[in-house]
Amino acid sequence: MKIYWFKAQAPRRVVALAKHLGIEAEYIWLDVAKGALQAPHYASLNPNLKAPTLVDGELVLWESSAIMAHLCVQAGSDMWPVSNPSEQVEMLKWLGWNESHWSPVVGNFYFEYVIKPMFGMGTPNVDKLEAKRGEFEKYASILEAHMDGREFVACNRLTIADFSLASMACYWREAHMPLEQFPNVVQWLDGLNKLDAWADPWPK
Template identity: 40%
Template sequence: MKLYYCETPSPRKACAVARYLGLPIEYAFVDLTRGEQTRPDYLAINPNGKLPCLVDGERSIWEADAIMFHLALNAESELWPRSASQQVDVVRWLSWNSQHLLRHGGSLYFEYLVKPLFGLGEPDPSKVSEAQDSFRRFAGVLDQHLKGRKWLLGDDLSIADFSVAVMLPYAPRCAIPLDEFTEVRRWHDQLNAFDAWRNPFPARPAQAGANA
């Protein structure tokens, strides 16, 4: 398997799951600042020109959540639960995250990290305030759900935890109001106990140890 990635949130969760599972994967860094995601050879495997992308034999899998699912199945890992009811819960949280928490956390990531990287100006205070208010709304839902639960599904870690938490490592740099939510912070601290979560990206020769 070959995992194409860059050091941004969506590839982060795919890389974290791959490291957590200890799978034999070849990593290929794609430099967004050089537009490498638009090269014909990359578009041949992912016509969306987005990251991450996993190539497994003749199959090319786009989208980080699908990649995590594929990796968990490949490893026969409990990160993809066996019971149908828990599988429904995983899909529910993946969908919820993509529409809500990731969306608003991603807006803050864009304002504070993407704009400086590409010379797009300073954070827009009105957009920051709007994104923070929306993040708070849905983080409150997550905070209530986590009361009395170790992980999103209860006692069992799953790919849903890796997906829903993906914006939280960027909280200090992106003005994400994580510290306002005790249960969410406690849950994220548990993920931080895993080296695969703290350091998901493989070291690159030209930039050893660099994470974004």
């Protein structure tokens, strides 16, 4: 099994999960600055020119949620509820909410304070983030209410939904996301950091 990655939030979900599940894989680092995403062989695997991508035998898979589900199936892990339809519905709700609502609002902060410095793209646009604050708070409030009395996002246990929703939000302090007023969200994010594979996800 091959996993193509570089240090960014969507690959983080996948490499952290593979490490957490103890899956043996060949990790292929993409030198993005040198055009690795556009290289013909990689483009033939992932026409989106994004990471991560997984190759497992004949299977070529992109989209981190699908890759994570595949890893769980392979490892026999209930972090994807392979045999429980109502839990699958619950998972799809949160994975969909993440892609449509949560990722875009946390992504504004992640881009300005994590991606821009990483790729030398200039200073954070603080005015833009101030304008996006209301939208951020709207969705953070929804997650805050949901996480009241819960340790994990879905199915009352650690699932791939946690890794998906946390992949940018876990940078909240350095990315200046206004999460102090959302203690349940902070507690959940800080709790995930107790997992070795989440706290230190990158292949050596």
